[in-house]
Amino acid sequence: MNFVPAPGFADPVMDATAMFRAVLAAMAHPGRVVDLPVATQAPLPLGGGLGALLLALADRETPLWLAPDMASADVTAWIGFHAGASVIQDRGQAVFALADKAEALLPLDAFSVGMPEYPDRSATLIVKVASLGEGTGLLLRGPGIAETARLEVGGVPKIFWQARDELSPLYPLGIDLILCAGAKIAALPRTTMVEI
Amino acid sequence: MYVAVKGGEAAIDAAHKLLALARRGSADVAELSLDQISEQLGLAVDRVMAEGSLYDKRLAALAIKQARGDLVEAIFLLRAFRTTLPRLAESEPLNTANMAVHRRISAAFKDLPGGQILGPTFDYTHRLLDFALAETENQPEAVAPPASADANVPMPHVASLLHQEGLIQPEAAEDETAPVADLTRDPLSFPASRSLRLQNLARGDEGFLLALGYSTQRGFGNNHPFAGEIRIGAVEVEIVPEELGFPIAIGTITITECEMINQFKGSKDVAPMFTRGYGLVFGESERKAMAMALVDRALRASELGEEVIAPAQDEEFVMMHSDNVEAMGFVQHLKLPHYVDFQGELVMVRELRAEREKSLQSQKEEKSHV
Amino acid sequence: MSKGYNFAYLDEQTKRMIRRAILKGVAIPGYQVPFASREMPLPYGWGTGGIQVTASVIGPNDVLKVIDQGADDTTNAVSIRRFFARTAGVKTTERTSEASLIQTRHRIPEQPLKEGQILVYQVPIPEPLRWMEPRETETRKMHALAEYGVMHVKLYEDIARFGRIASSYNYPVLVHGRYVMAPSPIPKFDNPKMDRMPALQLFGAGREKRIYAVPPYTSVKSLDFEDHPFEVQRWDKPCELCGASDTYLDEVITDDQGARMFVCSDSDACQERQKGAA
Numbered sequence: 001m002n003f004v005p006a007p008g009f010a011d012p013v014m015d016a017t018a019m020f021r022a023v024l025a026a027m028a029h030p031g032r033v034v035d036l037p038v039a040t041q042a043p044l045p046l047g048g049g050l051g052a053l054l055l056a057l058a059d060r061e062t063p064l065w066l067a068p069d070m071a072s073a074d075v076t077a078w079i080g081f082h083a084g085a086s087v088i089q090d091r092g093q094a095v096f097a098l099a100d101k102a103e104a105l106l107p108l109d110a111f112s113v114g115m116p117e118y119p120d121r122s123a124t125l126i127v128k129v130a131s132l133g134e135g136t137g138l139l140l141r142g143p144g145i146a147e148t149a150r151l152e153v154g155g156v157p158k159i160f161w162q163a164r165d166e167l168s169p170l171y172p173l174g175i176d177l178i179l180c181a182g183a184k185i186a187a188l189p190r191t192t193m194v195e196i
Numbered sequence: 197m198y199v200a201v202k203g204g205e206a207a208i209d210a211a212h213k214l215l216a217l218a219r220r221g222s223a224d225v226a227e228l229s230l231d232q233i234s235e236q237l238g239l240a241v242d243r244v245m246a247e248g249s250l251y252d253k254r255l256a257a258l259a260i261k262q263a264r265g266d267l268v269e270a271i272f273l274l275r276a277f278r279t280t281l282p283r284l285a286e287s288e289p290l291n292t293a294n295m296a297v298h299r300r301i302s303a304a305f306k307d308l309p310g311g312q313i314l315g316p317t318f319d320y321t322h323r324l325l326d327f328a329l330a331e332t333e334n335q336p337e338a339v340a341p342p343a344s345a346d347a348n349v350p351m352p353h354v355a356s357l358l359h360q361e362g363l364i365q366p367e368a369a370e371d372e373t374a375p376v377a378d379l380t381r382d383p384l385s386f387p388a389s390r391s392l393r394l395q396n397l398a399r400g401d402e403g404f405l406l407a408l409g410y411s412t413q414r415g416f417g418n419n420h421p422f423a424g425e426i427r428i429g430a431v432e433v434e435i436v437p438e439e440l441g442f443p444i445a446i447g448t449i450t451i452t453e454c455e456m457i458n459q460f461k462g463s464k465d466v467a468p469m470f471t472r473g474y475g476l477v478f479g480e481s482e483r484k485a486m487a488m489a490l491v492d493r494a495l496r497a498s499e500l501g502e503e504v505i506a507p508a509q510d511e512e513f514v515m516m517h518s519d520n521v522e523a524m525g526f527v528q529h530l531k532l533p534h535y536v537d538f539q540g541e542l543v544m545v546r547e548l549r550a551e552r553e554k555s556l557q558s559q560k561e562e563k564s565h566v
Numbered sequence: 567m568s569k570g571y572n573f574a575y576l577d578e579q580t581k582r583m584i585r586r587a588i589l590k591g592v593a594i595p596g597y598q599v600p601f602a603s604r605e606m607p608l609p610y611g612w613g614t615g616g617i618q619v620t621a622s623v624i625g626p627n628d629v630l631k632v633i634d635q636g637a638d639d640t641t642n643a644v645s646i647r648r649f650f651a652r653t654a655g656v657k658t659t660e661r662t663s664e665a666s667l668i669q670t671r672h673r674i675p676e677q678p679l680k681e682g683q684i685l686v687y688q689v690p691i692p693e694p695l696r697w698m699e700p701r702e703t704e705t706r707k708m709h710a711l712a713e714y715g716v717m718h719v720k721l722y723e724d725i726a727r728f729g730r731i732a733s734s735y736n737y738p739v740l741v742h743g744r745y746v747m748a749p750s751p752i753p754k755f756d757n758p759k760m761d762r763m764p765a766l767q768l769f770g771a772g773r774e775k776r777i778y779a780v781p782p783y784t785s786v787k788s789l790d791f792e793d794h795p796f797e798v799q800r801w802d803k804p805c806e807l808c809g810a811s812d813t814y815l816d817e818v819i820t821d822d823q824g825a826r827m828f829v830c831s832d833s834d835a836c837q838e839r840q841k842g843a844a
Contacts, residue, residue: 013573017625020585024623027592028766028781057589059582095586116710118385120590120599143595143742144781146764172744176593189593191742191781204644275605280577383600383775386703512701522773525610529690532612532642536635536672536831539817540734540753543799548728 006041008082019056026187031140031149036183043074045100060084065094067104099127102156113173130155132181139195233257242479248274285435297429310351354425364470400518402484408508409490417506419493420459428452454485463501574621574654584622591779596741603775614772616688631665636673636831674756676835679765687750689771694738694748740787755798755814760786805830808839
């Protein structure tokens with residue numbers, strides 16, 4: 001195969017900083033829809049937004065799992081070239097997991113939820129959704145939310161939220177979720193209680 | 197008016213200027229060159245390289261000059277430089293059997309293949325101040341290098357001789373494909389692997405290791421050591437570039453290696469045999485390599501089924517306190533202002549005293565009523 | 567900006583590692599995330615954890631405030647502010663309200679922080695159970711099991727001996743009902759400010775290689791007992807410079823006869839109030 005991967009960050013230092021701040025704002029305010037400050041030209045099904053998230057967070061120290069709907073040769077090559085992250089087959093070892101559709105991440109308990117002494121050694125799942133909007137939809141409670149918040153997530157089946165809810169008794173073990181629709185993201189850390 | 201906390205900025209500038217002046221000393225005395233430091237204060241340079249965990253004599257000499265000869269401060273300077281350097285490759289394991297040796301001694305055997313070589317040691321000097329050195333016109337006599345300085349003279353390790361007879365614990369073959377542990381890249385967690393422990397000790401403060409090693413000899417975790425072998429010399433560092441697929445030498449470094457041979461009477465699961473403690477240090481530092489080997493052996497207590505009762509055997513105690521850059525920072529941070537917390541303590545102690553006074557008073561009154 | 571070093575000093579690989587630790591910290595409020603702390607050009611114990619967190623978070627549009635003991639002009643605060651002015655070229659301020667990022671040692675500003683602001687604490691000993699149990703292997707187990715009996719015993723012993731909990735700073739808190747957390751050596755006077763604070767609170771311990779966080783609007787309760795509720799310090803007199811009677815005061819000895827005055831520890835809040843009064 002002979003190809004030149006599509007561009008990553010135009011300004012690796014400042015783009016990564018701005019992206020991290022967007023993710024931090026999303027993670028600190030679960031359910032808040034945050035605009036991504038930069039995009040990449042990552043090939044589909046990865047796409048510009050997920051590509052930018054990946055470059056900001058992942059590198060050769062973070063084993064990465066790609067859902068079958070994400071694992072194209074183009075995507076793998078782009079990730080290898082720009083992030084140097086190694087793509088692994090065993091999702092239980094993944095620090096990050098990427099999927100084109102939320103249901104491709106099921107079953108969620110196949111990912112690492114951390115250990116009682118080290119709950120941070122758990123996966124962060126990054127998934128594309130059809131749309132993100134505030135004010136209606138899922139009812140959210142938990143740290144980072146003043147009272148309650150509402151997040152409308154397009155294209156995610158109920159079964160996914162049920163699977164996520166089943167992990168909540170494990171707290172402080174758990175998985176953390178970043179949702180991405182185009183150039184918008186929202187995050188649901190393990191502490192967020194979601195009512196459908 | 198109250199201005200005590202003001203003027204920090206100007207004070208810092210002034211302090212830096214004073215430091216530069218104090219560093220230079222009298223202008224009537226010639227300024228030290230880095231070559232003078234690395235050639236004539238070589239053991240100081242070696243210590244800074246070892247505990248700074250960066251093999252670069254010129255940078256170590258610069259750090260010593262900048263630190264006014266304060267070696268722990270120099271180690272800190274080198275570490276802070278090292279930490280942002282990119283990691284380009286991992287070296288192959290050093291082959292110390294092929295060392296170009298300039299000192300090699302064994303206390304366990306009278307003679308052995310390759311021989312005993314004293315080399316440039318302080319050991320049999322009489323520690324009498326040599327007033328001739330007070331002059332600067334010293335030109336020592338030339339000496340021919342020992343035959344061992346040629347890396348082609350075979351000089352097997354003493355431990356390998358014992359190993360042939362099955363008398364010494366074999367070193368556990370580590371998985372060679374596994375990534376090399378590095379405590380500067382991954383946070384320490386316990387229990388730690390032996391390679392991590394050795395890395396920690398190799399970077400550790402010489403004085404701390406010396407005291408711990410000494411404590412084992414006095415019975416706090418005794419491991420009955422013999423200095424199986426100490427060797428000092430030059431070894432090649434090799435890497436395998438991905439595009440070549442075979443090792444190439446990228447340079448030569450001087451190191452000190454010590455293998456302690458320790459008596460071990462056996463335990464429930466392990467037959468009687470000799471065990472080992474290992475020390476490896478950048479440059480010439482026999483004292484540190486020996487202390488490191490003693491502590492390494494002490495830290496293998498649980499692996500050998502020995503009871504962990506002494507500080508030197510306690511992995512968490514040793515590894516969390518061996519680093520002098522961490523230790524010097526935290527001890528010295530006590531000079532930073534703490535007056536907010538001290539104010540809290542003042543308020544509390546006054547209140548506690550007032551309450552005590554009140555209760556004593558009421559006890560007195562009760563008594564007088566009786 | 568300094569040549570030869572990356573923006574905000576740390577290399578990108580290090581920043582990503584720290585950023586991942588911060589995100590896990592935010593996701594698990596009050597839990598201490600181990601991270602591969604680097605040797606910084608400032609000594610351990612002098613804010614290396616806070617500096618690494620700030621360096622990984624700071625962007626070119628941030629406005630940075632650095633305080634030590636509540637004041638912007640203490641020498642270590644000056645030194646750290648200069649470090650970032652030099653390596654990141656960011657705007658700095660002494661005004662709490664103007665800052666997007668505040669690095670602090672030992673205080674929380676008096677002026678309530680707003681949503682969107684980030685407060686970075688320098689932490690010397692992140693483990694609240696350390697004085698009861700020196701071993702990390704043990705304290706980690708206690709956190710895993712939420713087994714905080716030793717802490718309650720210690721506090722109760724204080725009450726038995728002194729009639730009160732005898733901790734005036736670094737007073738332990740329970741975060742989101744799960745983890746007991748060291749708030750860093752802030753006076754207990756500042757503890758109530760942490761509870762449901764709209765700003766994001768990040769904690770960095772460089773030498774001990776731990777990062778932890780309290781997200782906005784998160785419950786932070788100072789440990790206490792029903793019959794001995796948590797209380798903060800009070801002074802009989804107001805600040806002699808601005809007249810405030812609801813701030814944390816420093817005691818300044820003004821002559822060799824032991825005369826003393828009490829003034830606000832938060833220099834910005836004090837100056838703002840003095841301006842307002844003038």
